[in-house]
Structure formats: structure tokens, C-alpha cells
Amino acid sequence: MTKEYVESFIFKCKSIKFKKILSFLALTGVFTFSFAGCSILHKEEAVIAPPLVEPDKVVYDEVDVKKGSIEIDVKGSAVFQSANLSNEAFNYGVSYLKSINVKLGDKVKAGQVIAEQETEDLESDLKKKKYKLQMDQLTYERIQNSLDAAADDRTKSDLKIQLEQQQINIEMDKMDVQEAQKNIDHSESKASISGIVTYIDTLNPGDRVTPRKTVVTIADSASLELLYTGNNTDKFNVGAKVDVSYDSKNCTGKVVKDEYNIPSDASNASRKAVKVKLDTKPNDVEIGDSAYITLVIEKKDNVIVIPSSLLHETDGRNYVEMLDQGLRVQRNVETGLKNATDVEIVKGLEEGEKILRE
Numbered sequence: 547m548t549k550e551y552v553e554s555f556i557f558k559c560k561s562i563k564f565k566k567i568l569s570f571l572a573l574t575g576v577f578t579f580s581f582a583g584c585s586i587l588h589k590e591e592a593v594i595a596p597p598l599v600e601p602d603k604v605v606y607d608e609v610d611v612k613k614g615s616i617e618i619d620v621k622g623s624a625v626f627q628s629a630n631l632s633n634e635a636f637n638y639g640v641s642y643l644k645s646i647n648v649k650l651g652d653k654v655k656a657g658q659v660i661a662e663q664e665t666e667d668l669e670s671d672l673k674k675k676k677y678k679l680q681m682d683q684l685t686y687e688r689i690q691n692s693l694d695a696a697a698d699d700r701t702k703s704d705l706k707i708q709l710e711q712q713q714i715n716i717e718m719d720k721m722d723v724q725e726a727q728k729n730i731d732h733s734e735s736k737a738s739i740s741g742i743v744t745y746i747d748t749l750n751p752g753d754r755v756t757p758r759k760t761v762v763t764i765a766d767s768a769s770l771e772l773l774y775t776g777n778n779t780d781k782f783n784v785g786a787k788v789d790v791s792y793d794s795k796n797c798t799g800k801v802v803k804d805e806y807n808i809p810s811d812a813s814n815a816s817r818k819a820v821k822v823k824l825d826t827k828p829n830d831v832e833i834g835d836s837a838y839i840t841l842v843i844e845k846k847d848n849v850i851v852i853p854s855s856l857l858h859e860t861d862g863r864n865y866v867e868m869l870d871q872g873l874r875v876q877r878n879v880e881t882g883l884k885n886a887t888d889v890e891i892v893k894g895l896e897e898g899e900k901i902l903r904e
Contacts, residue, residue: 606869608900609856616883616890617845622776624790624822626835628765632738635758636663639671639729643753648762652743660743660762663733663755672726679719686712741766742833765833772799772822772837781843782820792828792837799824799839846883850891856901857881857889866895867902874902 644662648654689712693705745763749755772790774782782788786801803821822839857879858865865876879894895901 606874607903608869609852609903611850611852611891611895611897611899611901613848613897614851615845615847616849616851616885616888618843618883618885620778620781620841620843622774622839623836624772624774624776624820624839626770626831626833626837627773628741628744628767628833629769629771629821629823630739630741630766631744632741632764632766633760634660634735634737634762634764635760636661636732636735636755637757638725638732639663639668639757641665641668641729641733641755643749643751643755644733645751646746646749646761648743648746650743650746653741653767654737654743654764655740656737658737659734660737660764661735664752665730665733668726668729668733672723672730675719675722675726679716679723682712682715682719686716735761737762737764739764739766741768744833767833770827770831770833771802771824772839774820774822774839775818779818779820782841786841788822789840789842790822790824790837791839792831792835795828797824797826797828801841844883846890849882850895850897851888852891852895852901854884854887854889856903868900869902 641663644664646661648660654660686709689705689709693702693709696702696705741764743762744765745760747759747761749761755761772788782801784801784803788799788801790797790799799822801820802823803819828837852866856866858867858876863878864881865878867874867876869875877894880892882890882892884890
């Protein structure tokens with residue numbers, strides 16, 4: 547399209563009133579021509595595809611299935627105590643305390659005086675009973691003399707009966723005198739065994755003391771056993787073997803008392819106590835020291851064992867996760883023994899397979 551052609555077209559349209567419109571069209575045509583002729587407009591660029599990114603490869607943490615050992619046990623802390631305790635008391639007469647001559651933790655020897663009673667009342671009681679014995683003996687002599695002087699049979703018969711009665715009184719008086727003398731002789735409580743004082747009653751001088759009430763307890767430090775009062779005491783049966791660890795030393799023992807072989811009227815605390823006798827006494831152990839004990843209830847060797855954390859349970863079934871041709875799958879298993887950390891697999895896994903860790 548030439549310039550002359552455009553001017554001719556405009557001239558022909560002069561008679562038309564829409565000169566502005568025609569001028570605009572002419573101008574547009576010129577611009578169109580110019581743009582087309584000069585190739586000023588850019589062509590649309592092709593869309594470039596994004597580069598392909600390889601996804602990260604999934605790495606699974608696998609655990610080898612192996613055979614091993616598993617056991618169910620009870621572990622806990624036990625305390626050394628004496629296997630031979632002696633409860634010392636005043637065994638005769640009601641009196642009043644004079645003194646307790648030992649302190650907690652003292653070492654005592656057999657025969658040592660550990661406590662004393664006031665004897666003033668006991669001695670007074672002994673005198674009264676001796677006086678009564680003397681009086682009954684005098685009465686007996688008087689009746690005997692009367693019997694010797696009696697003339698008629700009836701009188702003799704009555705005197706013989708009185709004499710027999712008085713003889714009985716004398717025998718009873720002698721028993722009372724012996725008992726009163728025992729009270730004085732046993733006004734001192736003496737240690738029955740050598741050992742350590744582990745208990746003292748809260749008595750003060752002048753307090754009333756009753757017979758056979760424990761005043762002092764002595765523990766034989768040469769004869770020790772372990773006392774366990776922790777959890778699962780019902781698992782300890784008499785005769786069961788127990789492993790003992792004390793001060794980095796190991797030894798063994800056996801259960802000699804459990805909650806089933808103590809008196810039915812014992813306290814609940816006593817019923818829950820387990821006593822273990824040591825096969826060999828550790829060196830340098832003292833009453834009150836602690837030891838760690840282990841009771842093996844059940845143990846299996848050479849079986850498939852996996853960590854409990856790798857076993858899953860849902861809807862009443864147990865399973866593990868593993869790879870099958872690169873895909874994560876579940877496999878049902880049957881379990882056996884279980885403890886706090888491991889579980890036995892009795893069916894579903896073979897040694898050498900691999901299972902997935904979480």
C-alpha cells in the first residue's frame with residue numbers, strides 16, 4: 547500500500563462527515579503497515595519445560611532377625627539383716643525399769659547386762675512370802691503337836707485333815723518364794739547372743755515393765771540374710787535360686803521364706819517379705835547394707851528374639867513390617883515370652899530375614 551493510494555482514499559471520503567474516523571482509520575492503517583513492514587512486533591516465545599528432578603531415594607532402616615536368649619525375671623533391691631535375732635525382755639514379775647545400759651548400734655557379748663529393773667519392791671515381796679512360809683510351818687508344827695497329844699479318834703482325825711491342808715499351804719508358800727526369788731535373780735536382762743543392738747523400747751527409768759515384753763533386740767552380725775519387700779514377692783518360692791550383686795561382687799542364694807510360709811496372723815508387711823539365705827557371705831558386709839537381687843522365673847535359649855519396639859499390634863493381631871520387592875508390607879507373627887525390652891517370635895519369622903525399624 548503506497549502513500550499515494552492512502553491520500554486518494556482520504557480524498558474520496560472528504561464528502562463524508564466522519565473525517566475524524568476516516569483519519570483514524572487511515573492512521574491505523576499506516577501504523578499497521580509500518581509495524582508489519584518493519585517487523586516491530588515480537589513473536590510469542592515457546593514455553594520452556596522445567597528440568598526433571600529425581601526424587602530422593604527412600605532409605606529403610608532394617609534389622610536382622612537373629613536367635614538369642616530371653617528371660618523373664620524379677621529384679622530389685624534387698625537389705626542385709628541378721629538371720630539370728632534375739633529379743634531380750636524381763637521374763638519374771640511386774641516391776642519398774644531402773645536402766646537400759648546399751649544404745650542403738652552397740653556391739654554386745656552374750657551374758658552382758660543390757661537392762662535392769664528396780665528390785666526394792668521385788669525384795670519386799672520376797673520377804674513377805676518367806677514370812678508366810680514360816681508362819682505356815684509354825685502352824686503345821688502346832689497342829690502336829692496337838693495331834694500327838696490327842697486322845698480320842700475323832701479329834702485325831704480332824705487334826706490329821708488340818709495337818710494335810712497345812713502341808714499343802716507350805717508347798718504353795720515354797721513355790722511363791724521360789725517365784726519371788728526368780729524375779730530378783732532375773733531383774734537384770736542379759737544378752738542371749740553376741741551381736742549388734744538394733745532395737746530399744748522407748749522406756750524411761752521408773753516406767754512399768756511387764757514380763758516378756760521386748761526391751762532390746764540384738765542381731766547376730768555373723769549370720770546374715772537378705773530381706774526383699776519390693777514388687778512381685780509372690781514370684782519368690784521357697785528354694786528358688788537368686789543371683790545377688792553386692793559392691794561389684796556376685797554371689798548366689800536361695801529363698802528360705804516367702805509370703806506363703808509365715809503365720810496367717812502376721813502383719814501385711816511381714817507377709818510381703820522374702821528372705822534369701824546367701825550361699826557365701828560377701829566380705830565387709832554389714833547389717834543395713836543393700837544388694838541387688840535377680841530371680842529368673844523363665845528362660846529360653848536359641849530362639850528368635852526381636853526388640854519389643856519392632857512388634858506392632860492392631861485388631862488383636864501381632865505383626866512386623868518388612869520389605870517385599872521394595873514395598874513396605876506387614877507380616878503376622880506369633881509371640882512367646884515377653885519382658886520389658888524383648889519378645890520371642892515363635893512363628894512368622896526366620897533367622898536371617900530383615901524387619902523394618904520405625
